[in-house]
Amino acid sequence: MALVRVETTAVAVALMRALESDVPAGHRLFDDPVSGRLLTGLPGLVARHRSARVALGRLAETAMPGIRGTAVCRTRVVDDWCRDALAAGARQVVVVGAGLDSRPYRIAEFAAARVWELDLPGTQARKRAALALLPATTNIRYLPADVTTDPLDALLAADGFDASAPTLVVFEAVAQYLPAPAVAPTLEWAGSLAPGSRLVLTYLPERVWRQRARASRRYGWLSAYDPARLGAVLAGHGLTLLQDVGVEDYPDRYPQLRGRRLALREIERVAVAEVAASV
Ligand SMILES: C[S@@+](CC[C@H](N)C(=O)[O-])C[C@H]1O[C@@H](n2cnc3c(N)ncnc32)[C@H](O)[C@@H]1O
DSSP, X not given: OOSSOHHHHHHHHHHHHHHGGGSXXXXXXXXXXXXXXXXXXXXHHHHHOHHHHHHHHXXXXXXXXXXXXXXXXXXXHHHHHHHHHHHTTOOEEEEETOTTOOHHHHOGGGGGSEEEEEEOHHHHHHHHHHHTTSOOOSSEEEEEXXXXXXXXXXXXXXXXXXXXXXXXXXXXXXXXXXXXXXXXXXXXXXXXXXXXXXXXXXXXXHHHHHHTHHHHHHHTOOOOBOHHHHHHHHHTTTEEEEEEEOTTTHHHHOGGGTTOOOOOOSOOEEEEEEEOOOO
């Protein structure tokens, strides 16, 4: 059985993002003044105190080298690809398994889009309680949903989602917590969206899943994909793979990492795919 509950993973990611604010500007991958404010209880206390953040950063690098690096590099790639999709014309965003994702509240380009956050009811309720203390937004809707059982098309249609408009779907750090057959409906739904819609997803490579069996059990990782086959898997759902990046790409993509002491280790990869134009 997993030692880490899936709902707790949202807190861990938000903490890793909150630590980024202490990184000197020349090395920082993104500015995130929001993640720390979405945390409550002990994680919130840690996020609000610099010395506690520094201690947590050191502990994370010692106890789980690569976890922080993966979280922040992945965050930056997803940020970049969200901005690209919004610049390319996406006017709706659906964040599937949104957890404590701070993007809609910290990236200015999201303000012009209609945004839906989907997550399990408990996680979403805790986030909304924390959001009550932040400036109000009018473009973001919240739908409690279990993506393994709830039909996303019907749920969103009932809430005013326009299935004919180009959409950005963010599916970050969720797939590996679901068995592969339970991931498929989300991919199928994303592939059924309007042509030009994009899906940004993260996934665990099969090799990592197999080689790190103990971590897989501890973190409750339930599925993985072979990067060499990802394009075919996505094509089976009507999606064309555009890019797929991992740890080997980060130092070239982000010169800020040079000279920064951040352990990088192959864990998740990040991919972006597009709904092909119908012929
Ligand atoms: C590691 S967190 C990632 C959160 C967010 N995407 C991010 O990157 O900050 C995983 C999220 O997936 C959500 N999740 C897991 N299983 C889910 C399901 N069956 N339906 C909806 N959300 C789910 C969890 O509640 C949690 O918020």
